[in-house]
């Protein structure tokens with residue numbers, strides 16, 4: 669079923685022509701799946717934990733014991749858990765999971781436990797170091813995600829729910845341009861995914877891999893449509909910026925962890941700078957003569 673241009677809804681939460689936005693109280697929403705109280709506890713922990721790490725550093729300045737066997741074990745477990753959010757992102761974008769909220773919860777729980785384990789590991793080393801920056805990044809991402817889930821997403825849902833104009837923003841919109849844009853989107857979609865309905869469709873990773881240029885064109889048209897109907901003005905711009913920052917920093921973190929692991933595993937000699945190498949490694953390249 670298709671919608672006339674004058675009845676279109678805007679924004680990423682468009683669910684069906686007759687039911688434009690998911691309700692804020694919907695049990696399937698991430699905030700409901702995790703619970704506000706749990707998020708508040710997480711927030712408190714995220715504020716206290718860095719202080720505990722810094723206090724430990726001040727109590728034993730200059731310690732370099734992050735590579736003792738059990739702390740390295742904590743690092744490996746924590747590092748692996750920090751990759752669960754990447755799986756969440758992939759399942760979300762490929763549509764592989766039938767239960768996205770479960771994956772959302774898994775990404776929060778794995779991220780939190782991963783952060784705790786990585787703290788156990790890193791707090792015994794120097795924080796003023798490149799890996800120390802990674803620790804700061806883990807904290808920042810966890811804090812940013814928690815604050816956004818607690819304050820930004822519910823506020824947006826409420827505002828969309830409270831304002832009829834949020835559901836139907838075509839008034840005052842250049843309808844001729846909108847109709848033209850939608851016709852263009854449908855034409856592209858016909859080649860991208862012939863079975864899909866334009867009102868419900870969002871490109872996934874599968875589309876991007878199979879038809880990169882069509883997917884790019886479709887995404888550009890969707891962005892133009894959002895701008896035209898004013899979705900971004902409704903506060904979506906903030907959420908969209910938050911999401912981009914979160915994803916970009918998470919990518920930097922994961923790349924940083926991989927580099928850190930490669931360095932301590934292969935260049936253990938360079939890292940140890942004359943100290944005994946206490947951690948499991950494959951090569952001690954880079955040791956000073």
Ligand code: HEM
Nearest residue numbers: 734735743744747786790793794797799800802803932947
């Ligand atoms: C987000 C994940 C991680 C963070 C934030 C992190 C952070 C840190 C920090 C701050 C140090 C101390 C650096 C120093 O004293 O100069 C360190 C050292 C170390 N890390 Fe990690 N780490 C992470 C993951 C891992 C993983 C997955 C491994 C597994 C191989 C690992 C292995 C080591 C080793 C062996 C050391 C000891 C180096 C030394 O004593 O000089 N780390 N890490």
